[in-house]
Amino acid sequence: MKLLDDYNFENKKALIRVDFNVPLNEDFEVADANRIEAAKPTIIKVLEDGGSAVLMSHLGRPKGARNPDMSLKHICAKVSDIIGIAVKFVEDCVGDEAEKAVQELQDGEVLLLENLRYHSEEENGDEAFAEKLSKLGDIYVNDAFGTAHRAHASTTIVAKYFEGAKCFGYLLAKEIDAIEKVMQTGEKPVLAILGGAKVSSKITIIENILDKVDDLIIGGGMTYTFIKAQGGEVGDSICEDDKMDLAMDILKQAKEKGVNVHIPVDVLAADDFSNDAQTQVVDVDKIPDGWQGLDAGPRTLEIFKNVITNSKTILWNGPVGVFEMENFAKGTISVGNFIDQATQNGAFSLVGGGDSVAAVKQFGFEEKVSYVSTGGGAMLESLEGKTLPGIAAILA
Numbered sequence: 001m002k003l004l005d006d007y008n009f010e011n012k013k014a015l016i017r018v019d020f021n022v023p024l025n026e027d028f029e030v031a032d033a034n035r036i037e038a039a040k041p042t043i044i045k046v047l048e049d050g051g052s053a054v055l056m057s058h059l060g061r062p063k064g065a066r067n068p069d070m071s072l073k074h075i076c077a078k079v080s081d082i083i084g085i086a087v088k089f090v091e092d093c094v095g096d097e098a099e100k101a102v103q104e105l106q107d108g109e110v111l112l113l114e115n116l117r118y119h120s121e122e123e124n125g126d127e128a129f130a131e132k133l134s135k136l137g138d139i140y141v142n143d144a145f146g147t148a149h150r151a152h153a154s155t156t157i158v159a160k161y162f163e164g165a166k167c168f169g170y171l172l173a174k175e176i177d178a179i180e181k182v183m184q185t186g187e188k189p190v191l192a193i194l195g196g197a198k199v200s201s202k203i204t205i206i207e208n209i210l211d212k213v214d215d216l217i218i219g220g221g222m223t224y225t226f227i228k229a230q231g232g233e234v235g236d237s238i239c240e241d242d243k244m245d246l247a248m249d250i251l252k253q254a255k256e257k258g259v260n261v262h263i264p265v266d267v268l269a270a271d272d273f274s275n276d277a278q279t280q281v282v283d284v285d286k287i288p289d290g291w292q293g294l295d296a297g298p299r300t301l302e303i304f305k306n307v308i309t310n311s312k313t314i315l316w317n318g319p320v321g322v323f324e325m326e327n328f329a330k331g332t333i334s335v336g337n338f339i340d341q342a343t344q345n346g347a348f349s350l351v352g353g354g355d356s357v358a359a360v361k362q363f364g365f366e367e368k369v370s371y372v373s374t375g376g377g378a379m380l381e382s383l384e385g386k387t388l389p390g391i392a393a394i395l396a
């Protein structure tokens with residue numbers, strides 16, 4: 001009993017932890033409603049069963065203070081629009097007023113609680129606060145993947161008060177499913193494409209993933225630490241000299257585990273970190289002083305294309321170039337196109353963690369890959385092999 005469909009919500013109040021931490025514009029209107037849309041199926045299921053929904057979320061970082069700029073009342077109209085009924089709002093998330101609003105809530109109605117992080121107890125994972133939250137529903141539903149890596153009161157601790165009455169919402173279940181497909185049950189060959197700026201932020205992921213994949217593409221700024229470690233000349237490219245031993249160790253481990261590692265062979269180098277810089281394509285291990293590699297080169301992209309289109313399961317984390325600058329976005333766009341091709345040929349593709357999601361959205365690949373994760377940090381920790389506390393609390 002851990003999935004939403006295991007429960008019938010008729011005459012029940014569902015206490016749903018959603019991730020409504022959405023961006024607001026200067027008029028305090030929702031600037032991007034994706035996260036609200038993403039929670040809709042779970043809320044609708046509860047209502048269609050004949051139950052009511054109590055929604056709790058954080059917004060921004062008020063750090064325990066009642067900062068009116070971060071009130072969830074700003075988003076209430078948008079939630080009403082998206083759910084299709086007038087959502088009620090209560091100006092606290094615990095205490096008498098909140099309890100009264102929940103008691104008065106009728107089947108088929110939705111109540112939005114005020115920002116959880118107006119109380120510092122939320123982020124502290126406070127037991128007494130979690131117990132107060134637990135009074136606001138009969139069944140606890142966690143549908144907030146974006147905060148599942150935090151042991152906060154509403155994401156984790158509250159679950160213990162719902163023995164036999166707690167489950168994952170549809171969105172969280174989809175995230176768990178996508179990660180499992182890549183890390184455990186994916187059809188071979190399994191490929192991970194890891195890009196981004198620094199080796200240091202991806203080490204744990206690389207080490208964990210070596211046991212799961214057949215192929216590993218290393219791209220972006222990480223490339224140069226690997227190339228320099230092997231004796232190449234990387235010019236002024238981003239490079240972590242203190243991580244060169246680690247890079248060599250990763251290559252050794254990959255070899256022992258039979259993982260094929262694909263590192264760029266040529267790059268688009270620039271004489272400045274600027275979109276207007278002079279550029280030239282050079283071998284990755286012969287970058288002249290004064291030049292830096294900012295994107296994958298054409299021969300590299302041919303190799304990447306071959307590997308990607310032959311894979312059946314693909315994880316993509318991190319751009320392979322400085323995609324924010326138009327002149328260095330080609331590599332990242334190409335990788336997106338190759339993944340699109342592989343997906344059309346039946347591969348399962350998951351994009352997640354940090355900037356790859358931004359890149360995917362910017363270039364319109366969202367509809368073309370199998371799944372785009374909604375949680376940056378939570379996704380990274382999952383890929384590192386950690387059990388997320390919010391997930392563990394439902395399974396306990």
Ligand code: AMP
Pocket residue numbers: 195196197198201219220221222238293294295317318319320321322323324354355356
């Ligand atoms: P991450 O958050 O680790 O995925 O890193 C993403 C950032 O890496 C993006 O902002 C890219 O601009 C940056 N990046 C990718 N390739 C390079 C490169 N060759 N040199 C410098 N930064 C890069």
